Every structure is written in structure tokens, then in C-alpha cells.
Amino acid sequence: MPKIRLVGDSLTxxxxxxxxxxxxxxxxxxxxxxxxxxxxxxxAPGLHNEGIRTQFSFIRELRADPNNARRFTLVCRGQASDFxxxxxxxxxxxxxxxxxxGTLRRYRLADLIDRPTNAAPDTVLAAIAQRYVAAAPGRHPxxxxxxxxxxxxxxxxxxxxxxxxxxxxxxDQLKSPPLVLQAHPQQIDFLVIPxxxxxxxxxxxxxxxxxxxxxxxxxxxxxxxxxxxxxxAFYITPSHNxxxxxxxxxxxxxADRLTRQALALLFDVPALLAAAQQxxxxxxxxIISPNTDRNYADSLPLLSFAPNRAAALLQQAGWRQKAxxxxxxxxxxxxxGEVQRLALQVRYRADETTxxxxxxxFRAAAARLGIAVELRPTEASAxxxxxxxxxxxxxxxxVRGNPYLFNFTSVLHSEAAGEDNLTGFGxxxxxxxxxxxAVAQSPAIRGRLLRxxxxxxxxxxxxxxxxxxxxxxxxxxxxxxxxxxSLRPGYAAAAITWAPQAILP
Amino acid sequence: MRRAPRFAFARGAxxxxxxxLTLVGALALLxxxxxxxxxxxxxxxxxxxxxxxxxxxxxxxxxxxxxRDVLTELVFGARTALGLSVVAxxxxxxxxxxxxxxxxxxxxxxxxxxxxxxxxxxxxxWALTLPGAGAGLVVAAVGLAGSWWASARRGPWLPVxxxxxxxxxxxxxxxxxxxxxxxxxxxxVALSPAGLLGVLVLTSWAxxxxxxxxxxxxxxxxxxxxxxxxxxxxxxxVWWRHALPAACWPLRTAFPLGLAxxxxxxxxxxxxxxxxxxxxxxxxxxxxxxxxxxxxWWLVAGPGGLLLLTIxxxxxxxxxxxxxx
Numbered sequence: 001m002p003k004i005r006l007v008g009d010s011l012t013x014x015x016x017x018x019x020x021x022x023x024x025x026x027x028x029x030x031x032x033x034x035x036x037x038x039x040x041x042x043x044a045p046g047l048h049n050e051g052i053r054t055q056f057s058f059i060r061e062l063r064a065d066p067n068n069a070r071r072f073t074l075v076c077r078g079q080a081s082d083f084x085x086x087x088x089x090x091x092x093x094x095x096x097x098x099x100x101x102g103t104l105r106r107y108r109l110a111d112l113i114d115r116p117t118n119a120a121p122d123t124v125l126a127a128i129a130q131r132y133v134a135a136a137p138g139r140h141p142x143x144x145x146x147x148x149x150x151x152x153x154x155x156x157x158x159x160x161x162x163x164x165x166x167x168x169x170x171x172d173q174l175k176s177p178p179l180v181l182q183a184h185p186q187q188i189d190f191l192v193i194p195x196x197x198x199x200x201x202x203x204x205x206x207x208x209x210x211x212x213x214x215x216x217x218x219x220x221x222x223x224x225x226x227x228x229x230x231x232x233a234f235y236i237t238p239s240h241n242x243x244x245x246x247x248x249x250x251x252x253x254x255a256d257r258l259t260r261q262a263l264a265l266l267f268d269v270p271a272l273l274a275a276a277q278q279x280x281x282x283x284x285x286x287i288i289s290p291n292t293d294r295n296y297a298d299s300l301p302l303l304s305f306a307p308n309r310a311a312a313l314l315q316q317a318g319w320r321q322k323a324x325x326x327x328x329x330x331x332x333x334x335x336x337g338e339v340q341r342l343a344l345q346v347r348y349r350a351d352e353t354t355x356x357x358x359x360x361x362f363r364a365a366a367a368r369l370g371i372a373v374e375l376r377p378t379e380a381s382a383x384x385x386x387x388x389x390x391x392x393x394x395x396x397x398x399v400r401g402n403p404y405l406f407n408f409t410s411v412l413h414s415e416a417a418g419e420d421n422l423t424g425f426g427x428x429x430x431x432x433x434x435x436x437x438a439v440a441q442s443p444a445i446r447g448r449l450l451r452x453x454x455x456x457x458x459x460x461x462x463x464x465x466x467x468x469x470x471x472x473x474x475x476x477x478x479x480x481x482x483x484x485x486s487l488r489p490g491y492a493a494a495a496i497t498w499a500p501q502a503i504l505p
Numbered sequence: 506m507r508r509a510p511r512f513a514f515a516r517g518a519x520x521x522x523x524x525x526l527t528l529v530g531a532l533a534l535l536x537x538x539x540x541x542x543x544x545x546x547x548x549x550x551x552x553x554x555x556x557x558x559x560x561x562x563x564x565x566x567x568x569x570x571x572x573r574d575v576l577t578e579l580v581f582g583a584r585t586a587l588g589l590s591v592v593a594x595x596x597x598x599x600x601x602x603x604x605x606x607x608x609x610x611x612x613x614x615x616x617x618x619x620x621x622x623x624x625x626x627x628x629x630x631w632a633l634t635l636p637g638a639g640a641g642l643v644v645a646a647v648g649l650a651g652s653w654w655a656s657a658r659r660g661p662w663l664p665v666x667x668x669x670x671x672x673x674x675x676x677x678x679x680x681x682x683x684x685x686x687x688x689x690x691x692x693x694v695a696l697s698p699a700g701l702l703g704v705l706v707l708t709s710w711a712x713x714x715x716x717x718x719x720x721x722x723x724x725x726x727x728x729x730x731x732x733x734x735x736x737x738x739x740x741x742x743v744w745w746r747h748a749l750p751a752a753c754w755p756l757r758t759a760f761p762l763g764l765a766x767x768x769x770x771x772x773x774x775x776x777x778x779x780x781x782x783x784x785x786x787x788x789x790x791x792x793x794x795x796x797x798x799x800x801x802w803w804l805v806a807g808p809g810g811l812l813l814l815t816i817x818x819x820x821x822x823x824x825x826x827x828x829x830x
Contacts, residue, residue, distance in 0.1 A: 195796070196797075197796055197799060217570070217797060225618060271550035272550060274550065275551075350778055351778075352573070353797055356571060356783050357550075357571050357572070359783065360546060360547070360548045360571060360573070360784065361548050361550060363546065364546070373784075374782065374784070375784050376777070376782065377783060438809075457772070
């Protein structure tokens with residue numbers, strides 16, 4: 001972890017020192033200049049890195065230590081308590097391979113961050129971006145030297161990835177490497193099996209040794225099977241993944257909070273948790289996990305299933321049902337005199353049974369009130385782009401959280417509407433809270449702000465957090481040191497070892 | 506004398522097939538007023554994957570893994586299957602008969618006034634929503650209105666290679682397996698039931714078109730058609746009133762087969778999770794849920810059995826002996 005120094009009331013200095021042994025595959029050491037290059041590349045125009053750009057824009061400058069090429073200080077704007085954690089959470093890229101002449105060194109990181117989007121094109125930056133895109137490190141990691149313990153030896157798209165342990169890796173020299181620097185298996189194969197039932201079958205047959213994020217139905221079926229119990233071990237950890245419904249607040253019919261509050265009462269969460277998750281989950285009042293006591297707004301009551309109250313709220317929001325023809329649904333007059341009709345199109349990923357169950361339950365509850373709901377399961381590949389395009393009234397999706405990151409700017413701030421802020425929500429109050437949270441100075445302040453944000457979100461109801469899932473993991477009983485955790489992917493692949501065969505009963 | 510038992514068997518099979526189809530048709534028609542304990546597409550979250558005839562439960566045929574009542578889904582699924590497939594088959598046969606009949610009657614010798622051709626071209630442009638679709642609509646309106654004027658006078662004529670066009674289109678549709686074509690079409694755009702109907706019709710008209718075209722080649726040279734022409738009747742009227750009804754005769758056999766094919770295709774699509782949204786009950790979707798609960802035999806037996814029997818019945822109807830030939 002870095003050394004932290006606070007300067008005045010608006011700056012944080014984080015001093016890191018890279019390990020002396022850390023080296024790229026070609027033997028060159030990993031240096032502070034590589035970190036500086038990576039941070040600048042994140043902010044370089046012409047690359048599709050909007051998400052990572054906002055995530056790390058708090059790092060304004062990297063001050064290299066003139067006496068030690070591995071030591072550097074990150075100058076961060078603000079004094080958030082999670083800067084120390086967040087600032088070290090990215091992959092370093094080799095400067096020598098992507099920018100051998102050091103052309104990016106002449107730019108200051110802060111200038112790149114503040115560069116207006118309509119600035120004149122810069123040939124140097126464009127050339128760097130082009131070189132990075134051409135290298136395609138995501139698809140061809142072999143083109144760049146890495147500094148990790150494994151190398152990708154084969155990749156069959158949508159089927160299999162094979163990693164092999166490098167014979168010589170710099171961390172092998174360390175005497176007692178920490179968990180993150182352990183790499184035991186000689187080879188790791190990742191199989192892509194999209195269908196849960198097929199994956200469970202492959203696990204039972206011994207074709208795979210570990211299956212993370214097992215759907216609750218398959219997990220319980222495996223747990224109940226006496227035969228599977230002989231060969232498999234089961235782990236459950238709480239996760240930070242919350243199944244959430246979100247309203248498109250840009251639609252006139254959903255622009256007011258009373259309507260959204262009313263519709264939120266049509267989710268029968270306890271029954272859904274029991275049916276779709278077979279009880280493997282936790283109810284919640286907000287997007288913060290109930291297991292984080294300090295941050296969870298426990299003063300808020302859980303949402304109840306109350307269609308009658310929903311109907312009353314709808315009337316309060318100005319919606320009326322024609323007494324003569326209840327089948328015509330709910331209508332009201334908009335501010336411009338136009339007639340609005342309450343009908344919803346619900347989008348969710350087509351391959352998720354849990355979401356289908358939620359959609360059907362919501363539709364049935366809405367139908368009893370006379371609200372027309374159309375379910376639109378959408379292909380996984382097109383799902384996010386459809387939501388970003390705003391082509392939905394209500395979405396149901398899994399929001400993956402991180403217990404260390406509380407910067408919600410990209411997902412909840414009104415300025416991110418149309419990008420990662422899918423609901424398009426944002427009030428001056430909520431924007432202020434989100435901004436304050438990103439730079440909260442202590443866990444206590446952050447907790448207070450998070451609770452306030454949850455209360456605000458409950459009041460405005462752009463999102464309906466339904467329940468947190470558990471991370472269910474099933475693995476061969478001979479596997480040791482899996483370290484099941486609430487963080488993705490839910491286990492430590494490189495730390496796994498095999499127990500001897502003899503210990504099994 | 507030796508053929509009598511086979512005829513008797515065929516007549517028996519036909520009677521059984523008709524009875525079965527009548528029963529399924531009646532179920533489909535009466536579905537909304539049948540005293541079913543649960544409405545369709547409504548999950549009972551307290552009872553999911555419930556086996557049939559469980560004591561103390563009103564789900565007589567059990568529930569699927571999403572908690573939907575299997576009996577209700579089967580009954581309303583019959584409505585969806587027959588509604589969609591029958592309408593699609595009728596439309597596909599009608600479209601195929603018109604196109605194939607016209608191609609076989611006029612071959613490549615049809616001449617259209619230039620202005621009518623421009624109108625049709627504009628209509629096609631607008632229907633395909635190509636760039637400048639509004640202008641296409643204007644051209645269509647002007648062209649079709651001008652056709653009245655052009656038919657009265659002699660104008661420039663444009664040859665229309667109707668036969669080559671229809672044959673080319675049927676060959677093109679025949680070159681790609683229908684399931685692949687439908688999956689691509691259904692995957693590229695979000696389909697409503699009406700959209701799915703359109704896709705099914707567009708991919709199914711080629712078979713009837715080929716049949717009617719072939720029959721039209723035979724009918725076109727028959728004495729009654731020649732007599733009608735000799736009487737000086739307009740070619741359009743000869744085609745519509747005399748030739749086409751005779752040329753459509755083979756569709757009597759093809760219709761049940763086409764219906765069976767579309768029934769299977771619609772169920773396959775639902776099984777693959779393409780096409781119909783989950784709130785529309787369908788046999789294919791019910792079959793699909795068996796993947797989630799491999800031990801739930803009732804999710805395979807119910808819709809699978811209904812589908813199998815219905816397709817068999819339709820095939821029995823279309824056999825030549827059943828038609829009395």
C-alpha cells in the first residue's frame with residue numbers, strides 16, 4: 001500500500017515504490033515511467049476508454065523520484081479515503097513497447113485530463129492511439145511484453161482460453177510472496193459454457209474442476225445430489241452484485257417520482273427471492289450491500305409488495321383509469337397537454353432465467369392494475385447498447401458492485417446520462433451527493449453520505465434494488481486455496497493447489 | 506379388392522386426424538372461456554417445477570421452472586401455435602399462389618405501361634424504407650394514378666421478367682435453410698407476434714409458388730383457357746377467374762404439410778428463445794423450460810406430445826389416399 005500524505009484540504013499525495021524484482025518478459029524492469037505512460041494513455045483521446053478515464057481522473061500528476069526510477073508519487077485531487085485502494089487498481093503497460101521514443105512524455109497528465117473534447121487533433125496523440133489499437137493487446141497479448149505469471153497460449157473464441165505458467169517469472173525470486181503474487185498451477189484452462197445446466201453437467205463429469213457464479217437452481221440441485229457431494233465442495237460467499245430494476249426517467253410517463261414509486265411496489269421481492277434464487281440472496285433497501293454496516297441505510301424499510309398502494313400512488317401522480325373501459329389502461333395529461341399512457345417495455349438479458357421470472361411476476365402484477373407490460377428479452381451482445389440508446393422503459397439487470405469503490409459519478413450523475421447512467425436520472429441534490437462521495441475524506445463521512453444517497457434514491461426511485469445475490473462456487477473437493485471471496489471472479493485461480501488423492505474418503 | 510384394407514385404414518386415420526385437429530382447434534378457440542384455474546404467463550412463485558397431480562394443488566398438470574401453470578400454457582399455447590401457423594400458412598399460400606400463378610401464366614412476356622412500372626417501383630422503394638422513402642411514396646402515387654390514363658392510351662411499355670424474378674426468388678429462398686433464414690431475420694430485429702408472422706410468411710411462400718407455377722404451366726394450355734382467350738376476355742380476367750382456381754388445386758395437399766412445417770418451425774424458434782416474447786404462451790417455450798429442470802418429464806411430455814400428434818394428424822390429412830385420390 002502507498003504512503004499517504006495530505007496536503008492542505010484538497011490534495012492527497014500517494015507514494016508508491018515498485019518491487020525491485022518486477023520485470024517485463026523481455027527482462028526490462030517495470031519502472032515509474034511505465035506507470036506514467038499508462039496513466040497518460042488512459043487519458044489519451046481516440047481510445048474507447050471513457051469508463052477508465054473517469055475512474056482515474058482524480059490522479060492529476062505523477063512525480064517521479066529522481067533518485068529511484070521505481071519510486072513515484074501520485075498527486076490526487078481531493079482527499080478520499082479510498083484513493084489509496086483505487087489508485088493502484090489498474091494494469092501497467094510497457095512504455096518501451098508502445099512508445100519507444102517517449103513521445104508521450106512531453107505531455108502533462110493534467111493537460112490530457114483537462115483537454116476539451118473539441119480540441120484540435122494532435123498527430124502525436126493520434127499516432128499513439130493508433131499504435132495501441134493496432135497492437136490490440138486485448139486479443140493479442142503476445143505482441144506486448146507482460147509482467148504476470150502466465151501467458152496466453154491458445155484462444156478459441158467463445159470456447160476456451162489456455163494459460164501456461166512462465167518457466168521464469170520475477171516473483172519466483174521472492175522468499176514469501178503475498179497471495180496476489182502466488183502462481184501454482186502450471187496450466188489454467190478457462191472454458192466458456194454459456195448454459196448453466198451444461199456447465200453443471202461438465203462439473204459432475206469432471207470435465208471442469210471449478211464453476212463460479214453457479215445459478216442458484218443448479219447450485220442447489222448439485223448440493224442435493226449425493227453423488228455430486230462425493231466429488232464436489234460447495235462455497236457460498238455474499239457478493240456485491242445486486243439485481244436491479246431501473247426506470248428510463250427520460251420517458252415522460254416515468255419522469256415523476258410518484259409513478260416510479262408506485263411501479264416499484266409491484267415487485268414481489270420475497271417471493272422472487274424464494275423462487276428465482278431459491279433463497280440464495282439477501283433483500284436490500286439500496287445499492288449498498290447489507291453486509292457493510294457502516295454504509296448500509298438500515299433506517300429505511302424494505303420495499304413491500306403493495307399493488308393497492310401502487311394504484312393510490314398512480315392516482316396521486318395524476319394517472320386515471322377510465323371507469324367505462326378499464327382495459328384502456330392508465331392515462332394522464334402531460335404538462336404540454338399531450339395525453340400520456342402508462343405502458344411499459346421491459347428489457348433484460350435473454351439468457352437469464354431469474355430476470356424472466358422477475359419480468360413475468362412484474363407483468364402479472366401490473367396487468368391486475370390494468371398496466372400493459374411488454375417483455376423484451378434482448379441478446380446479451382445488444383443489451384447494453386440498447387439500454388444506452390434509451391430504448392426501454394424498465395430494465396432488469398445485475399449491477400456488479402465493488403466494496404472499495406464508491407465513485408458513482410459515471411452511473412448516477414446527471415452528466416453521465418446517455419452513457420453509463422442508463423436511467424438518465426440526476427437531481428441537483430443527488431449530483432451533489434455523488435460528487436461529495438467521490439472525494440469523501442474518511443470512512444465515517446463516506447458512510448454518512450452513502451446513507452443519504454440511499455435515502456435520496458429511495459425517494460426518487462430511479463432504481464429499484466431487488467436483492468443481492470450470493471456468490472455460489474462449486475469445485476472439485478481436491479482443490480485447495482481457492483479463497484472464495486465476494487470480489488470477482490470469486491476465487492484466486494493462480495493460488496489454487498491440488499490436495500493429494502488419498503485424502504478423499 | 507386387395508386395396509380395400511389400406512383404404513379403410515386411411516379413412517380411419519383421416520377420421521382420427523380430423524377429430525384430433527378439431528379437438529385442438531376447439532381448445533384454441535375456447536381457451537379464454539375455459540374454466541382454467543390460472544391465467545397464462547402468470548408465475549406462481551410458491552410452486553415452481555411442481556409435478557402433475559400433486560395432492561392439494563390446483564396445478565393439475567404441474568408447473569414449469571418459472572412457476573407457470575402447465576395446463577394453461579398448453580391450452581393457450583395451442584391458440585398461439587394454431588393462430589400463428591394457420592394465419593401464416595394461409596398468407597404464405599395466398600402469396601405463393603398469386604406470384605407462382607402469375608409467373609406460370611405470363612412467363613416473361615408480361616408488358617406493363619412504363620408509368621405503372623414506375624409506380625410499382627416507387628411502392629417497393631417505400632415499402633423497403635430505402636433512403637428517400639417519402640419520394641418513393643410520391644412516385645408510387647403518381648405512377649399508379651397515371652396507370653388509369655396509360656391503360657386508356659397506348660404508351661411506352663416495359664417488359665417485366667415475372668417468371669425469371671419469381672424463380673430467382675424461390676431459388677434464393679431455397680438455397681438457405683429456412684430455419685437459418687428465420688433465425689437471422691428474427692435475431693436482427695426485435696419481433697412482435699405480427700413481425701414473426703411476417704417473417705414466417707416471407708420465408709414460406711416459395712414452396713406453394715413453385716407448385717402453383719408448375720400447375721399453371723399445365724393449366725395454361727388446357728382447352729378451357731384457350732377458349733376463354735379466344736372469346737377475347739382480358740388476360741387478367743382469364744387468369745383470375747379460370748386459370749388460377751384450377752392451378753391452385755395442388756395446394757389442397759400442400760396446405761396441411763405447410764401448416765405442419767410452420768407449426769414445427771414456430772415451436773423450434775420458441776424453443777431457441779427467438780421470436781415470441783415470454784408472455785405469449787407457446788409449446789416450444791414450455792419445452793425450452795425443461796432445460797432448466799432436466800428431471801421434469803412433464804415439461805417434455807405435454808407440449809412434445811401435443812406437437813407430435815398435431816403434426817402427425819396434419820400429415821395424415823395430406824396423404825393422397827386420405828384425399829380420396
